[in-house]
Amino acid sequence: MIFFLFLAYSNCRTMIKLFKIKDQKREDAANSSGKAPIKKQSAGELRLHKDISELNLPKSTDITFPNGKDDLMNFEISIRPDEGYYQGGTFIFTFQVSPSYPHEPPKVKCKTKVYHPNIDLEGNVCLNILREDWKPVLNINTIVYGLILLFMQPNDEDPLNHEAAVVLRDNPKLFETNVKRAMTGGYVGQVYFPRCT
Incomplete structure (x- = not known):
């Protein structure tokens, strides 16, 4: 035996x-x-390839691959809101996707310095589906639409930029003025914002 x-x-x-x-x-x-x-390819790369091939982006949104199409795990999304406070601006977000995607969300940062209650001056983004509400059934398309929604309906209740959130809540007219000043290249308080229109 x-x-x-x-x-x-x-x-x-x-x-x-x-x-x-x-x-x-x-x-x-x-x-x-x-x-x-x-x-x-890792399971994360395979899933990301599927997500990108199924993207359904609005006309005001583009995807680019700065490192070439061979590096799907790092890409940029540019959003040009066509209504709301941020209409006419162009905002670029970097996406870094880990091999364990979709079990963890991509790391998303805003490259464009923006006066926004949910995006701080370092480009960190406060979006619930990028944190505690992430689930593996969500995808890149969901994140992009979440980012678009941040520009359509900035949220003063869960801020990263607390000053902008207070102005939005207490004085929406001043908030609108500050957003326009920041987008056309100017100071809001002591902070300079490069032009993004």
């Missing part, structure tokens, strides 16, 4: 070695043919 177990174990090890040799030969053949080595 022990002899048969040893024989089965030995055959199993031989099979594993054969599979490794076969994989190595396939990789060597791809490399010698001048093609780039075949890179295995």
Whole structure:
């Protein structure tokens, strides 16, 4: 009985070695043919590829890949709101997606300095689906529409920029003036905002 177990174990090890040799030969053949080595994609990359291929972006939104199409895990979304306080501005968000996506949300930052209650001056974004309300069934499309909604309906109840939130709540007219001043390139208080229109 022990002899048969040893024989089965030995055959199993031989099979594993054969599979490794076969994989190595396939990789060597791809490399010698001048093609780039075949890179295995993580589950997160596969899911992200699917999400990006199914994106349904509004006309006022674009996606770009600064590192080229080979790096799907890092991309930018630009949003040009067509109504509300931020109409006429262009706001760029960077997305960094980890290999464990969709089990954790992408890291999203706003590259455009903006006067907004839910985006701080370092570009951090306060959006519930990027934090505690993230679920693996959500996708990139959901995040983009969440960001668009932040520009349509800024939220003074869950702020990152507390000063902007107070102005929005207490004096919406002044808030609108501050947003326009920031978007056209100017100071709001002691903070300078580059033009984004």
